[in-house]
Amino acid sequence: xFRLFKTxxxxxxxxxxxxxxxxxxLVLIGSRNLQNFDPALIAYLIGTVFAIFGIAYRYSVWIQRxxxxxxxxxxxxxxxxxxxxxxxxxxxxxxxxxxLFQRFIAYRSRTRWFGHFxxxxxxxxxxxxxxxxxxxxxxxxxxxxxxxxxxxLLFGFEAGxxxxxxxxxxxxFHGLVWCSVLVTIGAVMMMKRxxxxxxxxxxxxxxxxxxxxxxxxxxSVTGLGISYDYTFLEGKTYQFMAVTHAxxxxxxxxxxxxGKFFHIYQRLAQLGANLYKTEGKRRGMxxxxxxxxxxxxxxxxxxxxKVSKELGFNYDKEGGRNHMDLSPEGKxxxxxxxxxxxxxxxxxxxx
Amino acid sequence: MPETNYDQEMAFFVDMQRCxxxxxxxxxxxxxxxxxxxxxxxxxxxxxxxxPQTTVQVCMxxxxxxxxxxxxxxxxxxxxxxxxHSANTSRCIGCSNCVLACPFGVPKKxxxxxxxxxxxxxxxxxxxGKKPMCATVCPSQALFFGTKEExxxxxxxxxxxxxxxxxxxEVNTKVNVMMPKGTHQLIxx
Ligand code: HEM
Ligand code: SF4
Ligand code: SF4
Numbered sequence: 294x295f296r297l298f299k300t301x302x303x304x305x306x307x308x309x310x311x312x313x314x315x316x317x318x319l320v321l322i323g324s325r326n327l328q329n330f331d332p333a334l335i336a337y338l339i340g341t342v343f344a345i346f347g348i349a350y351r352y353s354v355w356i357q358r359x360x361x362x363x364x365x366x367x368x369x370x371x372x373x374x375x376x377x378x379x380x381x382x383x384x385x386x387x388x389x390x391x392x393l394f395q396r397f398i399a400y401r402s403r404t405r406w407f408g409h410f411x412x413x414x415x416x417x418x419x420x421x422x423x424x425x426x427x428x429x430x431x432x433x434x435x436x437x438x439x440x441x442x443x444x445x446l447l448f449g450f451e452a453g454x455x456x457x458x459x460x461x462x463x464x465x466f467h468g469l470v471w472c473s474v475l476v477t478i479g480a481v482m483m484m485k486r487x488x489x490x491x492x493x494x495x496x497x498x499x500x501x502x503x504x505x506x507x508x509x510x511x512x513s514v515t516g517l518g519i520s521y522d523y524t525f526l527e528g529k530t531y532q533f534m535a536v537t538h539a540x541x542x543x544x545x546x547x548x549x550x551x552g553k554f555f556h557i558y559q560r561l562a563q564l565g566a567n568l569y570k571t572e573g574k575r576r577g578m579x580x581x582x583x584x585x586x587x588x589x590x591x592x593x594x595x596x597x598x599k600v601s602k603e604l605g606f607n608y609d610k611e612g613g614r615n616h617m618d619l620s621p622e623g624k625x626x627x628x629x630x631x632x633x634x635x636x637x638x639x640x641x642x643x644x
Numbered sequence: 645m646p647e648t649n650y651d652q653e654m655a656f657f658v659d660m661q662r663c664x665x666x667x668x669x670x671x672x673x674x675x676x677x678x679x680x681x682x683x684x685x686x687x688x689x690x691x692x693x694x695x696p697q698t699t700v701q702v703c704m705x706x707x708x709x710x711x712x713x714x715x716x717x718x719x720x721x722x723x724x725x726x727x728x729h730s731a732n733t734s735r736c737i738g739c740s741n742c743v744l745a746c747p748f749g750v751p752k753k754x755x756x757x758x759x760x761x762x763x764x765x766x767x768x769x770x771x772x773g774k775k776p777m778c779a780t781v782c783p784s785q786a787l788f789f790g791t792k793e794e795x796x797x798x799x800x801x802x803x804x805x806x807x808x809x810x811x812x813x814e815v816n817t818k819v820n821v822m823m824p825k826g827t828h829q830l831i832x833x
Contacts, residue, residue, distance in 0.1 A: 305771050334715050360716040360741060391758070400756035401733070402680075491677030493770035496729065556734040561760060562717065566739040589744050597714065604713045608747065610811030610833070621749030626690045628748060628808075629699030631832045632821065633690075636661050639824025642661055644802035 305353035312349035316342055316428075322427025325449040330603045336539045340546035347550030348558060354558070359603045363596055368565030371572040383571065384564050391563055393417075404482060412479025412509065413557075419472040470520050473513035480509045505553040511541045569593070583623030594618065650725050656765065656779070657795045658702065659806055659822035662786035664688065665698030668788060669778035676766045676777050678730065684752065684763040685778050700786055702778065703728060703750045703763035704808075705818035711742035711751055711762075721758070725765045726818045727767060729740040731760040747832075801825050808832060 320338070324330040330338075356365050372380050390396050395413060399406035425431040430485060432446040444454045484506050487493050497503065515538035522530045548554065573590025581588050598617055601608065608616035636642050667687055674683040686701040709728045712720035719735035720742060722728045731742075731751075738758030742751045751762040766776035779789035788795060795804060804820035807829040814829075823829055 355718070358716070358718075360714050364716045364739065397738075397756065397758040400754070401759065491678075491679060491768050495678060495771050496764075501665055521684055553734060559717065559735065560737060562739075563737040566737050569739070589740070592745060593740070597741060600741075601710065601714055601745055606710055606713065607746075607812040608810050609813075614811070616747055616810040616813070616832070617744065619749075621743060621746070621751075622686075622688055624747060624749035625686055625688060625699055625701045627832050628701070628830070629690045630699065632699075632823075633697065633821055635827060635830060639827070641801055641824065644659055644799040644822050644824075 302350070302354050302357070304357070305350045309346045309350035309352045313342055313346040316345050319430075320428045323425075323448045324432070327429065329432035329446055329449060330429035331432075334427045336543055337423070337546075339429055341424065341542040344546040344549045347547070351550040351555065352558065359600050361562070363600050364562060364565050364569065367569050367596070368562075371568050374572070376572070379569055380571070384568060387564055387567055391567075392560065405486070408479045408482030408486075410479070411475045412483065413514075415472040415475030415479060416509070416557075417478075419469060419476070422468050422472070422500050426608070447619065466519075469516060473516045477513040477517075478514070480506045484510075491627055501553055508545055508548070512538070512545055579618070581620035581623040582618060583626055584620055586620065588620035588622075647666065648725075649773040650727075650771050651773050652725060653791050654775070654789060655792060655795075655804075656702065656705075656769075656776070656819040657788045657790075657822055658819060659774040659786050659799075660699040660701075660790075662784045663698050664784050664786075665696070666687070666783065668781045668783060669700060670761070672777035672781040673763075677768045678764055678766065679761055682752075682754070682761060684730075684761060686749065701750060702776075702787070702819060703746060704748050705765065705816075707816045707818065710815070711746045714741040714745040716741060727765055727770070728762075729767065730762050730764045733759060736760050747808070747813070747815055767783070795822075803827050805830055 294512070302417055320330070321327065372384070374380070395406065395409055398409050405517055430448055432449075433443050434446060436442065436444060442454050443457065443459045445452050484503075487497055487502060493502075515534060518534040519538055521529070522534050545554075549557075570590065570593075573592040577591050578587040579589050579591040580586065581593045594617055598608070598615055601617070610616060616624065616627075636644075653798060658708040669685050670683045670687055673679070673685040674681050676684075678811065682802070684703075687698060689695075690697040705722075705726055705728045707721065707726065709722060710730065714720060715731075715736075715740060717732075717735045717737050719731040719737075719784050720728060721732065736759050738753060738755075738760065740753045742760055742762075743753050751760050753760050765776075766774075769776060775789040776787075779787045782788070785798070788798075792804070795802075799822060801824070802822045803825050805827055806817045806820045808815045808821075809829055809831045811832075823830060
């Protein structure tokens with residue numbers, strides 16, 4: 294037990310606990326002391342609180358690594374500088390383009406982007422619908438005397454109403470069905486690549502690459518099953534559908550902090566990396582002493598020298614130089630030059 | 645990683661003095677399925693104004709890879725055979741830390757795709773017991789993939805070296821560079 298505590302990361306544990314407690318507090322406030330909480334969703338609630346704990350823990354451990362910490366610190370420093378507004382605007386644009394729409398994947402391949410976009414959009418929309426429902430933040434009620442108008446309660450306050458059978462009701466109650474369809478199409482497209490692409494076949498693994506896709510499809514199919522059941526089977530298979538769906542979703546939530554799905558929130562760092570480059574360019578570029586060309590920002594090179602030392606690498610050379618002052622091409626040439634010299638000294642140029 | 649037939653008797657031997665700058669390896673590299681038609685190998689003039697010398701560079705698959713250490717996204721993975729893989733496509737945030745930190749100048753950043761890609765020793769081929777594409781086409785054996793006995797027979801006056809000194813930093817690698825007999829380290833001043 295003692296050993297376990299030693300290997301656990303204390304700072305991360307504290308942050309994760311705060312995140313979990315804060316979530317529970319918001320659930321209590323938002324659902325008016327559980328008045329608006331739907332008891333049928335208890336398994337989902339526990340799963341979500343666990344996921345938030347796990348995500349906060351993993352994220353915190355992750356940003357303690359020297360290179361990650363540096364990016365984190367720099368992103369904050371550059372954002373909250375005198376260029377706050379232009380940088381905020383730029384980051385917001387990129388948030389839509391690269392995070393919500395993941396457009397950069399299209400440069401890897403259009404079908405890859407389309408498949409992922411379907412899968413991610415379905416999943417993000419589903420989060421947006423289910424999380425507030427699970428937490429009791431959104432709750433629908435009928436008022437006595439009026440059997441056809443639904444009132445939506447947001448954090449316990451009335452936030453709107455719609456009549457049964459209206460288009461809004463249709464969207465609200467079938468939103469998750471559309472999400473499942475998007476996720477299934479996306480996941481099947483991604484799966485197809487894994488059957489046919491030689492590079493993926495050689496490097497993929499079951500738990501890191503196949504399981505996430507299988508799990509997403511399982512969640513979608515069992516979710517669609519619930520809807521199919523009450524629409525066409527009059528709820529005859531409800532128990533089975535509801536239980537299998539809950540199991541797959543809870544598995545997903547519990548796994549969210551660890552495996553492939555870590556990238557969903559880890560990728561926000563992409564915005565930081567972009568800001569880092571933009572501000573770095575403004576501060577000035579580094580020129581390679583070998584090629585005489587600009588190849589990176591000077592801030593980046595200076596930071597990397599520091600970070601690599603922290604990680605136990607020291608590329609310092611005689612005369613205050615450092616191997617990292619060279620561009621990639623400069624480094625390749627330096628190696629070839631040293632090799633030619635050694636070959637000349639050895640007397641046989643071609644071995 | 646899935647089941648493989650990776651042959652640990654086989655190794656990579658590079659002799660950049662033998663590179664004639666023909667770019668055949670570049671064409672072959674683009675055939676490798678793990679990098680989807682993008683060529684990862686580097687062929688460049690060393691000092692174009694003064695000499696026709698060219699050099700060729702594959703990933704050296706460092707024992708303690710600088711690239712993976714400086715990656716803020718934990719996107720670079722070294723497998724049980726010591727092969728250092730190309731960036732994990734869902735994790736890499738395209739920050740270029742690895743591009744700028746690798747002492748051999750190997751990783752490439754695909755700007756638009758926000759992804760680092762690099763040589764992974766043709767893992768689709770080597771994991772099936774085949775040779776990397778580049779080594780199968782190199783006409784001058786600047787790139788050679790085979791057993792230690794084979795290379796000793798071919799180059800009796802040379803020594804495979806897998807230790808490098810960049811200033812203060814020693815880097816040991818899986819890939820060898822052919823050096824004069826009796827050399828133990830290539831020192832890059
Ligand atoms: C909740 C939403 C998301 C889910 C369920 C999800 C799921 C997945 C899955 C299963 C894969 C692996 C596909 C495969 O190779 O077989 C993947 C890849 C990827 N994801 Fe996501 N993702 C989500 C959101 C995001 C977001 C918001 C981003 C932001 C940029 C993102 C970026 C990526 C990237 C870059 C890849 C690699 C794609 C490739 O190169 O083929 N994902 N995602
Ligand atoms: S040669 Fe460069 S890219 Fe290859 S493993 Fe070493 S540090 Fe990484
Ligand atoms: S470019 Fe990608 S693989 Fe390279 S250090 Fe940055 S995140 Fe890691």
